[in-house]
Amino acid sequence: MNVLVTGGAGFVGSHLCEALIDRGDQVVALDNFDPCYSRERKLQNVTQLRGHSRFNLVERDLRDLEAVTEVLAGGSFDVVVHMAAKAGIRASMRNPSAYVETNLGGTANLLEAMTRTDCRRLVFASSSSVYGDNPGRPSREDDRAVPVSVYAVTKKSGEDLCRAYTAMQNFSALCLRFFTVYGPRQRPEMAIHKFTRLLLDKEPIPLFGDGSMERDYTYVEDITRGVVSALAYVSENEGYEVFNLGSGKPPVTLNELVARLGWLSKSQPIVEYHPPPGGDVARTCADIHKAKSLLGYQPQIDLSEGLELFLEWYRGGDADTDHVTEPSRGRRSS
């Protein structure tokens, strides 16, 4: 396949690019190196890929319609995987217009550029946050989505934009709702990465609320396997679908996550509790039956193994600065 991956220099995007190169695809990664975290870290994410003859990294901004159209026009892409976004719930509440501009405006530009260039297959990285507060049973794709943060609103609206385009003849879109992704190269402000840094530096770990907030933590390679299956599905099926990609396991509280990291790293956590900020939900938990049955999605890495792999990566290099080493698992063969 010939695949365009927006946000290809980011955490999940770079893992996906590696998986696609591994299976023989031609990949263009489009990224603007958004300053939400450092450019050096993102360049490090794609260091190995950049030497590959089937990989090309283009620095473009999705907010620039003409630039995106130019990339699409030059590529004859079979499918686009749209990973680029401003990610992060709390930051979206502090800077809402930037999130709307990139996540919604950027998605609209991408869809417009795709129709201009007759590229009609899209996989969109959506988020579990679209469900809003859903304390009961695991969230299903047909549950009502009531987003409670600006970020979640942009993701839900992005899904709606994708669906609107599938009203056009021969345009297919698949929206994948990722549940808290973790693993090597995780964004530095995300819980597992941040908690590990603080834990190993023997600094206090800020937990919001009483630490009972629960998350469905999903290992990045399980997510990329799900996305790869979605590429086949969107190529063979017309129309619009939404799928949850979660761990398939019960969610884990923040308190338990910190305790597990402490145990695995043989460090004693110092925890500080803070009032919960707006926008966060109490619990995320995916019902993954639909993805299992239609995509053949089957998560393989449980939290204990995934945390060990993360710690191995973290300790293998200086992940706390911009010199990030490659993970020992899931490394691309070149």
Ligand SMILES: NC(=O)c1ccc[n+]([C@@H]2O[C@H](COP(=O)([O-])OP(=O)(O)OC[C@H]3O[C@@H](n4cnc5c(N)ncnc54)[C@H](O)[C@@H]3O)[C@@H](O)[C@H]2O)c1
């Ligand atoms: N990591 C998670 O737990 C998680 C959970 C749910 C959904 N998602 C979604 O998955 C996708 C990837 O997330 P991630 O954790 O890898 O984030 P990330 O920040 O590491 O990757 C996003 C990439 O998009 C790029 N980008 C941002 N604005 C852009 C623009 N205007 N033009 C071009 N590129 C731009 C960034 O530079 C970055 O490299 C995002 O869409 C995110 O919303 C992630």
